[in-house]
Amino acid sequence: MADPSSYRPKPGQIPDSPGVYRFRDDHRRVIYVGKAKSLRQRLANYFQDLAGLHPRTRTMVTTAASVEWTVVSTEVEALQLEYSWIKEYDPRFNVKYRDDKSYPFLAVTLNEEFPRVQVMRGAKKKGVRYFGPYGHAWAIRETVDLMLRVFPVRTCSAGVFKNAARTGRPCLLGYIGKCSAPCVGRVTPEEHRELAEEFCDFMAGRTGTYIRRLEQRMTDAAEEMEYEKAARLRDDIGALRRAMEKNAVVLADATDADLIAVAEDELEAAVQIFHVRGGRVRGQRGWVTDKVEAVETAGLVEHALQQLYGEERGDAVPKEVLVPALPEDAEAVAQWLSERRGSHVSLRIPQRGDKKDLMATVGRNAQQSLVLHKTKRASDLTTRSRALEEIAEALGLDSAPLRIECYDISHLQGDDVVASMVVFEDGLARKGEYRRFQIKTFEGQDDVRSMHEVIGRRFRRYLQEKERTGEWPEAPDRPEEPGEPGESSVQAGQPAESPAGTGPLERLERLEQPGHEDDGRPRRFAYPPQLVVVDGGQPQVAAAKRALDELGIDDVAVCGLAKRLEEVWVPGESDPVVLPRSSEGLYLLQRVRDEAHRFAITYQRAKRAKRVRSSPLDDVPGLGESRKQSLIKHFGSVKKLRQATIDQICEVPGVGRKTAESVIVAFAKAAPAAPAVNTATGEIMEDNGGSTHD
Numbered sequence: 118m119a120d121p122s123s124y125r126p127k128p129g130q131i132p133d134s135p136g137v138y139r140f141r142d143d144h145r146r147v148i149y150v151g152k153a154k155s156l157r158q159r160l161a162n163y164f165q166d167l168a169g170l171h172p173r174t175r176t177m178v179t180t181a182a183s184v185e186w187t188v189v190s191t192e193v194e195a196l197q198l199e200y201s202w203i204k205e206y207d208p209r210f211n212v213k214y215r216d217d218k219s220y221p222f223l224a225v226t227l228n229e230e231f232p233r234v235q236v237m238r239g240a241k242k243k244g245v246r247y248f249g250p251y252g253h254a255w256a257i258r259e260t261v262d263l264m265l266r267v268f269p270v271r272t273c274s275a276g277v278f279k280n281a282a283r284t285g286r287p288c289l290l291g292y293i294g295k296c297s298a299p300c301v302g303r304v305t306p307e308e309h310r311e312l313a314e315e316f317c318d319f320m321a322g323r324t325g326t327y328i329r330r331l332e333q334r335m336t337d338a339a340e341e342m343e344y345e346k347a348a349r350l351r352d353d354i355g356a357l358r359r360a361m362e363k364n365a366v367v368l369a370d371a372t373d374a375d376l377i378a379v380a381e382d383e384l385e386a387a388v389q390i391f392h393v394r395g396g397r398v399r400g401q402r403g404w405v406t407d408k409v410e411a412v413e414t415a416g417l418v419e420h421a422l423q424q425l426y427g428e429e430r431g432d433a434v435p436k437e438v439l440v441p442a443l444p445e446d447a448e449a450v451a452q453w454l455s456e457r458r459g460s461h462v463s464l465r466i467p468q469r470g471d472k473k474d475l476m477a478t479v480g481r482n483a484q485q486s487l488v489l490h491k492t493k494r495a496s497d498l499t500t501r502s503r504a505l506e507e508i509a510e511a512l513g514l515d516s517a518p519l520r521i522e523c524y525d526i527s528h529l530q531g532d533d534v535v536a537s538m539v540v541f542e543d544g545l546a547r548k549g550e551y552r553r554f555q556i557k558t559f560e561g562q563d564d565v566r567s568m569h570e571v572i573g574r575r576f577r578r579y580l581q582e583k584e585r586t587g588e589w590p591e592a593p594d595r596p597e598e599p600g601e602p603g604e605s606s607v608q609a610g611q612p613a614e615s616p617a618g619t620g621p622l623e624r625l626e627r628l629e630q631p632g633h634e635d636d637g638r639p640r641r642f643a644y645p646p647q648l649v650v651v652d653g654g655q656p657q658v659a660a661a662k663r664a665l666d667e668l669g670i671d672d673v674a675v676c677g678l679a680k681r682l683e684e685v686w687v688p689g690e691s692d693p694v695v696l697p698r699s700s701e702g703l704y705l706l707q708r709v710r711d712e713a714h715r716f717a718i719t720y721q722r723a724k725r726a727k728r729v730r731s732s733p734l735d736d737v738p739g740l741g742e743s744r745k746q747s748l749i750k751h752f753g754s755v756k757k758l759r760q761a762t763i764d765q766i767c768e769v770p771g772v773g774r775k776t777a778e779s780v781i782v783a784f785a786k787a788a789p790a791a792p793a794v795n796t797a798t799g800e801i802m803e804d805n806g807g808s809t810h811d
Contacts, residue, residue, distance in 0.1 A: 121178045125164045133157040136188045137198045139206075140181035144644055147206035149177050149410070152195040154446070156186050171411035177210045192449035193456070200423045207549075212386075212406050212420045222400075223248040223257045225270075225317055230306055231278070231299045232313035234261055234270050241428075248320045248399060263356045265295040267331075268316040271309065272296065319357070321394065328357060372396055374437035374472075375425070378479035379417050380487040381408070387487035388421045391479050394435075403483070405490045419444035426457055434458035439467050439476055500701055501544030507702030508648070511694050512687060514674055518648035519543055522575075523709040524661070525652040526556075526567045527717035533724045534562070536571040537717035540646070541709050553720045565656045572649070572664035579645055580668060645673060652710050654679040654686050654693075662688040678710045733783040737776065744771055748780070759784045 136156040140149040140163075153159030163170075163178050170178065189195045203211050224237035228244025236254050241247060261272065271278065273288055273296070281287050281300040291298035299309040319327055335350035376391045385407055392400035404421070412420075418440045426434050434457050444450045447464060454462040467473040505517035521541045528534040534556040540547040554574065556567050649665075651657045658677035665673060676694075677686040683703065684693035696703040734745050734755075751769045752758040758766075758780075766777035 121164050121167070121181070124181070124183045126160070126184065131157040131160050131186065132188055134188050135190070135192050135195050136186050137195050137202065138184060138186040139202065139208075140177060140210075141183045141185070142180055143182040146644075147202070147208050148181060149208050149210040150199055150202045150206065152192075152199040154192060156188070160184065160186070173210070173408070174411050177410070180210075192446050193453050196423070196446070196449055196453050200427050203423075204427065210410050212408065212410055212412055212417065221254045221257055223261065223320065225313055227310075227313065227317075231271050231309050234265075234272050234313075234316065241433075246317050247433075248317075262295075264316065264319070265290070266356050267353045268312050268319070269295055269297040270313050270316050271299060273300075328354060331357075372437065372472075373435045374439055375435050376439045376467075376472075376476055376479045377418060377421055377425075378441055378476060378483040379414055379421070380480065380483035381414065381417065382487070385487065385491065386417050387483050387490060388417065389479050389483035389486060390421075390425065391475070391482075392435075393475075401482075403486045405486065414442040415444050418442055419446075419450060422450060422454070426454060430457055431459060434462060436461075437463045437465075439465065439472060441466065441476065441480065501705070504544060504701035504705040507696070507700055508706065511685065511696055511702060512648070512674055512676055514647070516647070518646070518674070520644065520646040521648045521650060521709055522646040523650040523652070523713040524568065524571055524575075525710070525713040525717040526564045526571075527714070527721040528562060529721065529725060533721050534560075534567060535717060535721045535724060536567060537713050537720060538571070538575060539709065539713045539716055541705075541712075544705060546712060551716060553716070555724075564653065565660045568651055568653070568657045569660040569664050572651075572661045573667065576645075576665060576668050576670055576673075580670075645670075648674045648676065650706060650709055650713075651675070651677045652680070652713055653677050654684070658686045658688055676706075678706050680710075683707065733786070734780065737779045737783050740776060740779070744769075744776075747771060 133155050135152075135154055137150065137152045138156060138160060139147045142148050151159070163174065163184075167175050167179070187198065189198060202208075221236050221238050222241075224235055225246040225248075226233045226235070226244070227246055228242075236257050237245070237247070265272070269290075272290065273281070277288060278300050281291075281298075285301055287296065287298040287301050287303075290296035291301070291303070297304045297309055297312060299306065304312075315327070331350055331354050335347050335354065338344075338347035338350060372393060373395065374393045376393065378389050380387045380389075385405060388404045388406075390402050391398055392402075404424070406417075406420075422438070422440075422444070434454055436458075438454065443464065443466060451462060451464040454464060467476050502517075505519070508514070509517045519542060523539050523541075525537050526534065527537070536554040536556065538552040538554070540550040552575070554571050556570060558570055559566060649661060651661050654677055658675055661677075662675050665671070665675065675688055678684070679686060679693070685696060685703075685706065686693050696706075734740060734748070747769055748758055748766070749755065752761060763774065763777045763781055766772055766780055767774055772780075
């Protein structure tokens with residue numbers, strides 16, 4: 118535990134201006150990001166008597182080892198930079214809302230020649246019109262099914278669309294009138310796009326005009342005694358009215374607004390958001406967070422606004438945002454929202470009328486969400502804590518292993534040998550820190566030797582990081598492995614690294630403490646576990662322990678979990694540690710081991726599939742993917758290309774004679790040698806000059 122006075126900036130060193138500050142731990146990880154109108158006043162609050170600090174703030178400042186700051190010109194820039202850094206560094210002491218699910222949207226792909234209506238989740242794509250989010254995907258499908266009889270827009274995948282275009286036969290929806298069948302040319306691309314745009318207009322709330330138009334057409338058809346047409350229009354109107362009824366009118370003035378409500382206790386907070394468009398609730402979503410920092414309702418609202426609109430632009434930010442409490446810098450937040458929308462955004466607390474009543478409804482939803490979350494999670498927290506305590510007791514550890522790393526070796530009969538490393542922190546998978554390795558120092562099947570190599574490489578990199586930061590001034594002698602070419606990271610979704618102070622805020626003046634060359638982003642292999650688990654028994658455990666001993670690392674515990682009897686092995690013991698079958702500790706070790714096995718075998722299968730898909734053309738120098746595809750397309754198959762002459766290959770656009778000769782040579786090298794045949798007897802001759810008989 119660090120003493121905050123050991124890294125407190127000198128008097129007068131902190132500027133009295135707006136800015137964003139970062140606290141780092143002794144591993145140089147950013148553990149907290151905050152913003153302030155006055156950096157001097159805000160940071161002074163962290164360095165008062167520890168007894169006067171909130172318990173969570175006290176934990177943060179004693180975990181930190183340094184503080185640094187960046188000066189900005191306005192509070193809006195501070196808000197933008199704070200959001201960017203929280204998203205980039207994922208600090209452990211910042212409030213971070215997590216969705217309890219991936220919310221589905223109704224999406225219309227206007228960026229395609231023939232727009233498609235479909236359910237979409239995840240990040241939003243450019244050129245796609247979104248409606249929602251919805252609580253359930255089935256709600257979207259019910260709405261779409263009702264509307265397709267009026268707006269018969271394409272809903273099929275690209276593969277189904279191309280197959281229908283090739284065969285000249287539409288899918289079932291085309292036959293029953295729920296698709297205009299652009300795949301077979303029943304409508305032109307322009308007519309189909311007009312249908313898609315009308316669909317979007319209706320979903321956006323412009324419903325009255327369209328229904329009145331249909332009613333007039335129904336009346337005209339009835340007057341002209343076209344009763345079948347009139348009946349069909351009547352059914353269309355009924356379908357649209359049923360689709361509209363799914364989103365009840367809550368605000369009579371056709372308001373476009375988002376309503377945000379918060380329910381909280383001492384430890385956690387739940388946020389509920391209602392998206393109201395055209396006076397109707399078009400979507401709902403909810404978040405839950407641990408209150409890892411001392412934060413009031415206003416602060417929770419500000420964090421929610423950053424999360425909700427940090428990646429949005431234009432109409433995705435509504436004209437009005439209603440909240441239960443205004444953020445501390447309400448004007449700056451409102452200005453930030455207005456910049457993202459491109460026009461004025463009102464940020465306020467509803468005081469009376471329908472909006473206040475609806476806010477009360479959103480608040481009840483938030484309270485119910487918090488109660489439900491606590492009911493589900495109470496057992497999870499208790500179980501995880503008990504599991505870690507049981508593991509610590511069984512292995513004789515001084516404290517619960519908050520970070521566990523597990524390693525597994527995977528191969529197919531000695532080929533494509535790979536290894537995986539998975540990380541669990543506080544009993545939960547930390548997928549952003551998973552790693553995978555290729556075995557490089559030898560070939561063949563030897564799980565024990567492979568385990569020794571992988572553990573050595575992982576912790577050698579850890580010691581190199583400590584040397585670089587000055588934490589390990591005299592590391593033990595060990596062979597260098599520059600670059601470690603056989604290991605790779607799988608941190609999906611992390612932003613590309615760029616120097617601080619660049620990008621949209623490159624005007625910022627950077628004022629950091631001396632010696633802070635590191636940018637604070639998560640470093641590969643930089644953080645040690647308290648426990649290493651290997652998939653295997655005594656041999657694998659001994660190999661892992663030997664690798665750690667060779668590097669002089671004695672503060673990391675090692676154990677192995679054998680699959681056959683689920684026995685836990687520790688170094689130097691002839692008998693395993695037996696945990697009860699009902700033990701939560703054993704269950705956690707099994708989950709960690711199974712996750713390592715899954716990750717390893719997935720990587721091994723991907724490598725094998727890539728190797729199997731390789732062709733002789735891969736060995737032709739200077740032949741890229743485009744010309745490979747041109748060759749295959751020209752001849753129709755690899756078999757026909759193999760039989761082609763040099764002159765025939767030269768006929769392919771972009772392929773010269775030298776490349777054609779290289780292709781012929783590559784196929785010749787790859788072809789199996791034809792067996793020698795005795796022309797007199799018909800016998801197949803062996804390599805040694807003998808013969809073989811059936």
